[in-house]
Amino acid sequence: MSATAHPVPVVQALGLTKRFQGLVSVDGVSFSIAANEILGLIGPNGAGKTTLVNMIGGTIAPSAGELLFEGKPITDAPVHRRAHAGIGRTFQVMKPFPGMTALENVTVGALFGRDGGLKDMGKAREAARGWLEFTGLGRRIDTRADELGGPDRKRLEFAKALALRPKLLLLDEVMAGLNPVEVDEVIELIKAVRGRGVALLVIEHVVKAIRRLSDRVMVLHHGQKIAEGDPASVLSDPRVVEAYLGKKRT
Amino acid sequence: MVLPQILLNGVLLGGLYGLMALGMALVWGVLNIVNLSHGALIMLGGYAVYFLFTVTGLDPFAALPVAMAAMFAFGYLLQRRLLNLVVRSALLNTLLITFGLDVVLTYLAQLAFTADFRTINPTYSGANFAVAGLTVPVVRLAAFGIAIALAATLWFVLARSPLGRAIRATSQNLTAARLYGVDPGSLYAVTFGIGAALAGAAGGLYGMVSNLTPYIGAELTAKSFVIAIIGGLSNPFNVILGGVFVGVAESLAALYLGPTFTNVVGFGLLVGILVVRPSPSIRAA
């Protein structure tokens, strides 16, 4: 474990399991992420990656297993309480507030968010402006979210999650559909976020990005963890190559 | 023999309830419109059969297909000329416009037909026969049979015909349906027309077992809605079953609790079902 400054991991999962009507989507997965660490999560389609993220975010209740956040159990905590504790996330299918401007979208995160957020409207707006600058949306703060293009929506999704000042950030395929230049930008963004002491769980199909980004990589296959470790050795593990890289995605 | 008789009455009435809800479930499932004027369409169908019967002397059961054809045309035009203008609007807006339609149809009916109670009374309306000690009213039994037959027809059209395929494709993915050459505007109109025709049939049968006034729409809309939720939007037979469930529950509540608390029972049942039952195959609002 690479955690040295914080002996207690930010998040720790113990045998997380999700069954949907008899089908096991996530099967007894355990892992932990330390502060300042980026854990990459890869696996073929249907491996259970998003289900795992949803269990951490609280939108899906696990069938079995336990989840600790900074050592405290949060397995049954409602979604908003997890945000107050410091869990932020993006959605694979992005969920902006369509009728609000970019600034208003991010302000919601700043107003609520960790520890209940900044209670003051003015301060929240100021903070939101800062996060929009940080993610490169500074020029579009007054644009309605449903009028933003694809890459800008991703930036917005990112800014919203950051505005709640998370200790743990769950990123579900933020690079899908971006061109190589934009992927590079996002990688720099993620690194900058980590530089602020945030722990990250990054789901990604772009393997090159995962290799460049992650401190550790975990591989799911049919809901089970089949490999975990430093990127280079995991990505050359024959089982991983067979399960994931061997089957070329279209 | 009180309980079996009550149950039989509930089942027969429930079949008619199911038929009322069939058109609403179809329109809701395909167009994503919760049609609050559905009850008014049932009411119009009832008057159509009533006048065909009293003015031309046509037997009310023979008048049903005529009324259905007229209601199909009316529904088609309504969707084509009016509702298609707002069909992609927010749910509140489609609720509101169909509510406005309900008001318009109700008061037009009042101007045209007056507020008098009307009943469709063919010579055989009181006829019944006895089976195993139970009294079976002929008209209600026929209404039940017609409800089943129309549900079966609808099921067949949806599942087996090219039209049904187009309807199902459009309800799942508008853009994809367009790519396959479906014109959603006319398909929506046809679907709404079928819904209106089913409402028309239900109205004609309703007029034979109960009273018609211009104001019956709102209550029938609410009833159809509850049944559509219980039965789900995908299978016509489940809608009929939902109707039977409500019909039996109503009869039992009237028997055991008396008529004073039917609304409380109804509301409790509705909320209970809504809260317990996870949303069926309905797109989130």
Added chain:
Amino acid sequence: MMNKKTSIAAAIAVALLASVPLFGSDVVVQFGIDALSMATLAQAWNLMGGFTGYPSFGNSVFYGLGAYGTAIAMTKFGMPFGVGLAAGVAAATSCAALVGLPILRLRGPYFAIATLGVNGAMAEIVSNLRIAGADVGLVLPLTRNDASFYELSLALLVFCTGCVAWAATSRFGMGLVAIREDEAAASTMGVNATLYKVAAFVLAAAFTAVAGGIHAYWSTFIDPASAFDSTLNVRMVIMCVFGGPGTVFGPVVGSFILSAIYEVLAAQISTAAALLFGVVIVVAVIFMPKGLADLVQQAPGVGWRYFVRNIRENGI
């Protein structure tokens, strides 16, 4: 944000409205009481239907509870009017919290229809209660002072609109709008959706109940049918949506306009009035689906193309 100009305009409007009893005839003042009360109902509905995105078709139950709470406290316990209002508000808000917890878990049409049943169920319960005069009703102490009822109704509307204006620019209102826009995303950002929805519902119930209590005292007689009048729901929804749901002044302006139209028409033939009301709804939904407020803001710039755009956006 409410800017200075809007505040001044609002203050002038309130002053003008407040002076109506000084020169208006009895008929005008009585019409005013009804119109102000309707506007309050539309504004209270706006909190749930407009800001939070939960269209309730059952707010009339709070109106009825407000009326009955006031009437029972005054006639059975000899309490003054103010205490009666408080009793009505207490009844309505407890009902909102109790009913709200289960049904606010439902979305869209499910929520709307579930609320439809509340009113009928409550009317039935009340008409079986001896203390509420069962289905005969209650007669309140007679006080025929239209001017003070008018000013009271106006004060309630101003207070209610003030609360909505505050909500529109506060953390609370931001949370409500976030829930309307995407409830799942709002929770992920830390909005306690259940708490916020119930709070908005309770707040709406309180304003609606006060309006009901005032109306009960003014009309001096209530029975289940008049207190739990389900057509009230329809009217408040239409007035709010016509004016502009989710805006501060839209529901007030919308309900004044529609109340006036209705009053003029009802003086002719009531069937024609109802019919035209239906036509107004249909036409309004087609041409101005976002309400008067949006029309006033957008149409001057683009002219008649505003209507074409609405149809193109929402039609097929």
